[in-house]
Amino acid sequence: MMLRFYNARIWTGKDFVDGGELWTEDGKIKLVSQVSPLILLPWDREIDAKGNLIIPTFKNSHAHSPMVFLRSQADDMALNDWLFKQVFPREAKLTPDDCYWLTRLAILEYLSSGMSVASDMYFHLESIADACVDSGFRNVILQGITANNLQGLEKLLQNDIDTLGSKGELINYRLGLHAEYTNSEECIKALANFAKSKKMPVYTHMSETKSEVEGCVERHGATPAVYLAKQGLFDFGGIAYHFVHPTDDDIKTLKDYGVSVVSCPASNLKLASGIAPLKKLIDSGLNVALGTDGPASNNCLDMFREMFLATGLQKATLADPTAIDGEEVLKMATVYGAQAMGLDDLDTIEIGKRADFIMIDIHQPNMQPINNALKNIVYAGSKSNVLMTVVNGVIRYENGEYFVGEDVDKIFSKCQQIADRILER
Amino acid sequence: MMLRFYNARIWTGKDFVDGGELWTEDGKIKLVSQVSPLILLPWDREIDAKGNLIIPTFKNSHAHSPMVFLRSQADDMALNDWLFKQVFPREAKLTPDDCYWLTRLAILEYLSSGMSVASDMYFHLESIADACVDSGFRNVILQGITANNLQGLEKLLQNDIDTLGSKGELINYRLGLHAEYTNSEECIKALANFAKSKKMPVYTHMSETKSEVEGCVERHGATPAVYLAKQGLFDFGGIAYHFVHPTDDDIKTLKDYGVSVVSCPASNLKLASGIAPLKKLIDSGLNVALGTDGPASNNCLDMFREMFLATGLQKATLADPTAIDGEEVLKMATVYGAQAMGLDDLDTIEIGKRADFIMIDIHQPNMQPINNALKNIVYAGSKSNVLMTVVNGVIRYENGEYFVGEDVDKIFSKCQQIADRILER
Structure with a gap:
């Protein structure tokens, strides 16, 4: 062509x-x-x-595409209700085929918003990869490893590498830890060792909520960034998703380990997680990119919204209209996103x-x-x-x-059926 | 039809x-x-x-449409530079014809964003009204009276009523005070007396920035809401634009006088004015609507952005994801806007x-x-x-x-010429 x-x-x-x-x-x-x-x-x-x-193109550096089935189904509610009543029990019902069609729907929205790549942390990874390949869309794909994955962890990861490594140039595979708070130290250490053996970076949710940080300090006597770095998780770099509540030590740690930050300002507002101190992160020399997070917590997959928020929230909270220049924001959404995910081309x-x-x-x-x-x-x-x-x-x-090799109305109808089935309508 | x-x-x-x-x-x-x-x-x-x-339709309850010529010309700068270097000296160069064409451009954007009415506080009002009538768009139009208008104030306002009252059903005229901080007490009292003689409400910028509130307290020993109400300005109701930094007394005062609030969350972020406590205002029983403010401070005229911000900013700052339900926000952008402006039909x-x-x-x-x-x-x-x-x-x-009775490319080209002329390119 x-x-x-x-x-x-x-x-x-x-x-x-x-x-x-x-x-x-x-x-x-x-x-x-x-x-x-x-x-x-x-x-x-x-x-x-x-x-x-x-x-x-815009680079959606943090996503959970298949969650599109929960769009507008889990709004205006407390985080615990959201997670334990709406999200977890319903995600458990998702089949690989569901994830395929839901990802195809999310891709349509990504394309209409000017993105060429998303980075999905989810499960049923092969279905997500296939949806991308069939649509001609890129993904930087990863498991969100939790304590439940400890048994057979290496096998799972090696299988991912083998399977997803053969999907062609549109699919990149990375290692992912769901978060400190959903893991055991044993599992984190096992993932860190695997990452070191492969010289791979690790991407993880980090310091998204205040209570997550407090919990980590209680459990381990250290904040998530410091604790995870000490386990060797970032010996070959990585990404911290959200990073809404960092300490100065956390910032220094990520800087030392070459870990990028992916901020998801719309999701952080809607889930009431807070406002990440992006200007401070940037001024500290961290590479900061943008993501939409999943469609159940945003609810749209639109980099224009994220860009306006990335700068607007800093201006208002710092009472400084010069905070984060517009051109810098555009780079966060494009150039820096690619660099965070190691997509240098x-x-x-x-x-x-x-x-x-x-x-x-x-x-x-x-x-x-x-x-x-x-x-x-x-x-x-x-x-x-x-x-x-x-x-x-x-x-x-x-x-x-x-132009994604599939009828758009068919994708809509498949996804409505999936939503109706899982939500028992 | x-x-x-x-x-x-x-x-x-x-x-x-x-x-x-x-x-x-x-x-x-x-x-x-x-x-x-x-x-x-x-x-x-x-x-x-x-x-x-x-x-x-969405009701854009606070706007300065002709400022579209300054879009993306005055970003990422301190408020004083914005106002005194970019805005005031350039606005002074606007002719009535300029305002006509610039308003026509803003109307295109309003229509594409689902609005049928804007409320413009500006000058050259007849040109703005004509642009609306020629486009088939509504406006609730008003002067932003400052101390400079004291001489001949009654004549100016009566002339507005006569001229704009004859423009047909798309145009409504209201009384407007630019703000406490741009006025003398004499002028405020004269406007209040005129409003009382006509039994008309008065719309005004109020408590947009912290320094504005502090200045008013210094000058008058009272906050803007309390001070202006005491001058009789709201004896027949009105609207407070922005209201980012209200005291409990301010809220009670607006409630007592039946004054609505129009919040402009995107502008408040971009100009670093702050985040208005909308949930508190709503819980206090105030009628709260939404506006875009002018395109030099937003910079887009898009009610979808304002709606997401109206609820998202409350959720994040109150750490409460249930703050301001989505359906309530939709009413702020539609129903409550019409009610704030007295457009009951x-x-x-x-x-x-x-x-x-x-x-x-x-x-x-x-x-x-x-x-x-x-x-x-x-x-x-x-x-x-x-x-x-x-x-x-x-x-x-x-x-x-x-379908606005004019070629869109002609409107674009006229407005580019105006911007180029005023910005001396």
Whole structure:
């Protein structure tokens, strides 16, 4: 597949190329240039971008895609009711086939919001991977290991590596610990040893709620970051999801171990977990990216919402309107997300990197006038501005239509059936 | 104009009518019913809603539409720089014609976000009103009186009443005080006397920032709500915009005087003003509605963002995920907004009321599955779900197209020219 875009305002993730050309070939960027070389190639499609913006895709660096069946089913309730009445007993009923269809639904929403990759911590991983491969969407996929996984842990992980490692270039596998509070020290140590033997990073929920931190201090005499690092979990780096309630020591620990943070501000608001001190984390030199978390706790999968919150909440809580510049937020949602997940060929639009990018429609009222195109995206943008999402050189979403190898109405209907069955309607 | 909608899921603002019929005639609701009466009428259009939602339009209860020329021009900067370097000197250059075209641009965005009315506090009011009438959009329009208006105040206000009172049913005029901190006591008293002589409510910015409240206490020995009420400003009710930093006395005062609150959570975040205690205000019995504020401080004009923030910020700051139920938020954005502005024929979808309603597309991934349609709107919805906006019985927006009596590209181009001229590019 070869695509040519011309007359585009390209933000590569670093610089601007105005009135530019962008060519793709075999899933990679072949050319980014302000001038059009005098070459004719056998394009599959030549697309006049009409002055619209082309930017790297958004990277949804923390997700639980199959939870989409619980959307709007578990709102406005206390966390314990949410978790123990709505989530856990219902998740237990999910089959691999359910997870396949639910992931396909989530992917549609990701594409319409300009994402080309999600990172799913869940179970029935092979079904999730298959849904991605069949849709032409990327995933950085991982188990959320809990104490229950201790028996046969190595076998489980090795099996994941073998199975998911063969799914092709759209699927990356990582190691995941659900959280300190759902684990035994034995299990954490076993996972850490496995990670060390494979030289792999580990991703985990961390310091999402105040009570989680207090519980860890009670159990282990240390906060989650410090405790988990001491177990050797981050010897090859990793990611801390949420990190809403960090201590200064926690921040230093993550910095020392090269652990990135993925913040999920909308979920943190809706579940009343709090507001993560993102400016402080960034100023401390941590790499901070963004994720939507699962659709039961957000409830939408929309990076525009996360971007506005990432900066807006800092401005308000610090009483400082200069906190986290709009352009920095855009990098968190694109460049830094790829870097957090070790997807170094997905961070920017450069020759030789993977062809993941979106076209943003500036010919809509919320993007007019053009005083500053990037800040328009962060402060005024919406998923309605996403004209096109290209994943690995293939147009998967364009102007309200999905090109994912399956009928959209069939995906909707399958997922409604799953929700109705599990919720016993 | 007569419209018939069938096969709709109608939320009237009070109840659900499933699989319902909605008829309009001459700008009013003629029928809302679960069964289709056996009558044939000379419909201008019969529309199969395909099970989509029909709900009352959103009411943007606080706006400064012409400020759209400053979108993304004044971000990430300290409030004083924003106000004195970016806003005031540039606003001074706006002509009536500028305000006309800028308002037309803002109206496009309002319509695409499901609004049928904005309430503009600004200047060059007749141009704003004309832009609305020409677009078929409503406005509740008002001066933001400052100390500078003291000379000839009565004449100015009487002229407004005469001029804007003749603009037809889409335009309502109200009295407005810019704020305590931009006024002299003499001017406030003169406006209060005028309001009393006309038995009119007064709308004003109030307690938006901490320093504003502290300044008022220093100047007058009382907080803005208490001070302004004592001057007789709210003898016939009114609206307090923002109300981010109220005291218990302030809340009681507004309650006693029947003054509504319009909260603008996105603007309050972006300008670092703070987070208004909406749950406390609601629990105290105040009527609380939502507004976008101006596009220079938000920067988008999108009620979906405001709704998520209205509840999400309360949940997080109170550490209570049950704070402000999703359905209550939807009423703030629709029903309570109309009631705050005294538009009693616009609050709900009922026979005899004005035909202002929107159709929400549930056949998009972010609205699937349907576990709770109203919470889908509040927690997962986006302006991309607005299929159609009907104002006064006329379809003004449908599926990305605008029916506002003017070419959209011409509006864009006029506004870009205005921005370029004023910003000296």
